[in-house]
Amino acid sequence: MTTTDVSPTETGWNLADVWETIASGLGDALAQQQGARQISWTEMNRRANGVATAMLAIPGAAEQDKVAQYLYNCPEYLESTFAAFKAGFATVNTNYRYAADELVYLWDNGDVTTVVFHGTFADQIEAIRDRVPRITTWLWVDDDAGPCPDWATPYEAAAIAGTDENVSGAWGRSGDHLLLLYTGGTTGMPKGVMWRQDDLFGVLDANNRMRLPPEQDLNAVDARATRPGPRNMPGAPLMHGTGLFNAISNLMVGGSITTTVGRSFSAEEFLDSVEQYDINSSSIVGDAFAKPILRALEAEPDRWDISSLRVIVSSGVMWSKETKDGLLRHNDRLIMVDALGSSEAIGMATNTTTSESVSDPNRQTAQFQLGPNTRVITDDGNDVVPGSGERGRVALRGRTPIGYYKDEAKSAETFVIIGGERYSIPGDYATVEVDGTVALLGRGSQCINTGGEKVYPEEVEECLKRHPAVADAAVVGLPDEKWGESITALVEAHPGATIESQELRDHVKANLAAYKAPKVVFEIDTVGRANNGKLDYRALKQRALDLAAK
Template identity: 30%
Template structure:
């Protein structure tokens, strides 16, 4: 395994080469890299003594804490798989995760939900968790292949049921390396984990900080005042902040009580820019843009690699390939819409216990993201939206997501969904179901003209039905319900 480099290996090397660097800050807990490495070894030994073996799953039910990073690294040392679940979910949703994942060990923070789910042998965060770590004995662990899955993150339930995407150490190290280059991270980089660690957006920065030998600061969840305090106290370089979160932090520091100048971040507003150091890295200059998903380890493309480009998703990460493919697997020409497909070092290993879905997602040697995109003439990528299904009108392919995106850009439209309805001449024609914003008005002709000005004529809806709301399945329109209610059918391949 001379070429293998697991997350456990990264930690072990930092323990040797950065003996005085603080690896973790979590409230009163402060750990150097050697101290973190020793705790991870003891935790791995304790989990092994409880029966956790290679390939087994370990589940965390709780908010952000240093235990999340420790459990992930301990699983890397064991060859097991760690999953931080979405603590915001209901008891029924988390029960699905527990049943689906069949974890060999569970650590949890007490709440009404976890108390309802708790089973014998689960370890409570705090004293029980610390006792578990203390019981572990210093010992050697065999080398683990970095191609083995180590992290499981549940994806959004777009089809009504979430799936656990499995990411290997090799994929996570590759993605972290790409990110730290685009972000221009340095060894003194300090990241505030205030976003949810069950989300790849926070986890990818946590692991990039580990990769560069920086400091990870943990706080349970986003609290503007506490974010200000920690940025000041720990001289934080980067935090998980977007849009309204930035406004909330700026408001919490209106008095100037906290020194936020260590934060090297994206420009946002005059008040915000005056508090921080506006960063000049490609990541921040491009407003932290790009296209990504859990299955690609975080970011597949970076806007920071294509400043001034036509496509607002940028160009691919240096360690992946991206193609825009037609349904038959052929690459579509620049300017045409197709599915964003990828392969490369940062991609996931498939979904846990979903063989049929894995076969579908990896057909022809490419990961099919399920999202639509377009390659612009300058080679950059534009993200359009979820693929979900296709309408065949004459010889032309029409993707509902593309038309929906344009419809929702109309100022009077609150939501929209597009279906195909049978047509004797064209096989299918496009029909839109639209919900208008309260007190707004728009006619069928208005919206059809709006689409016609932005898309090819064959993509415009022939008919529009106005409704109060669009039925959903998970996060996306319930197309089956819409077909039944509005005469949809004749889809290619059906």
């Protein structure tokens, strides 16, 4: 371990270098807050130094060791990210809804050696510790859920031991150092999207009015961050790219991040916090967040002053025109952005709604303006002709991930060379209108997106089939006003068996994350598998719609 002022990297931008520079310049300005807790840039840097020191003290610590964050939204999430980047380690997001088998798979696949976790998860970890022997260090974040386990180390003790001397591993830092963003994608088990910090910085900085140069220049960072930046509050979890990347982007310009105290989304707490802390921007996941906010505002129109809120970004799930129009009635200065992107491709296209655009009779939520590095291509690599009605996949070139961690086959499918240029093609299908806008059709697979969470039908189906009453099962997503899509199961019973809907839901929740359990279960004679074992999901979805309508 070394304590040194790190010089600019030759391999591009490193986020730890950037944030240390901002901390040096802004000092007492607010960096993070949650409830009564307020943490300045100086304090966040000092605390991250302490945590980085603790990480580097682990016997056998090596460059790009993996640090998993098993946390709800809290200051420690971004603080431990800062610490890991200081140390030259890579971060691994962890979905706190995962059950035992999913956690074991994630941490094993990600080669995780350190886990930062909220105390409330101690029992879940205790049950699987012997299944993840590579993990040697557990940093316990106290949340009043009980005492620190004897196999863990208090996070706070490491944080308060930090000093103003910036910490780095013996190997230094690099723009090549990774952030691993595990995503469900569209099929299979979660995959770790490998973002170089230099590429992530570049794609996030592209949206700033005062952009920084392509090569790391910390003097330029210092010149840009001369005063505190905007105040951001993630509505979405930091464990997902929507919340995390928006928060990182805000910190890159010297802004602050406010996290709510509640661990499930509350429109009332969201609006209280916007007013109390003069929040300027937020990240959400479609109508699952926006509709409750609008309902609260409509129910008590004089309760909240949300005039400070200028930008809401939604990524992962589109939100409806009606909801956006409703929010504008309560804040006519609001800018609402649908961001077409994914863990594998940031900034493919956008759809922006303002008070000026509401009067456009042709405005549609599903229509996007392509970014400068985005194309819609056919399966043979040609551009879709505008107005042709032809379907293609949205492809992004430029700053993209370098692949999926330890999965060359999947990487080759998603990250493709076309005309000598490398493209990320996550699987979003679209048509191109005559005016050049794209109409999003959705993913080509059967992936269900419920409240921003990706759910694979096959995974839930296999779980259902393990129940003794179930002979076969099919799972589809049906339109849902709140969640975007609701998981719906069509099951056929073994002869003489009885299907109990709640029992099946409980069975899924006992084996998978609770959000993967079907909200509705329909018993049918047969799911109609073909001879090759495949299901006709289009026909099954229509059957589920028909049953739901009865």
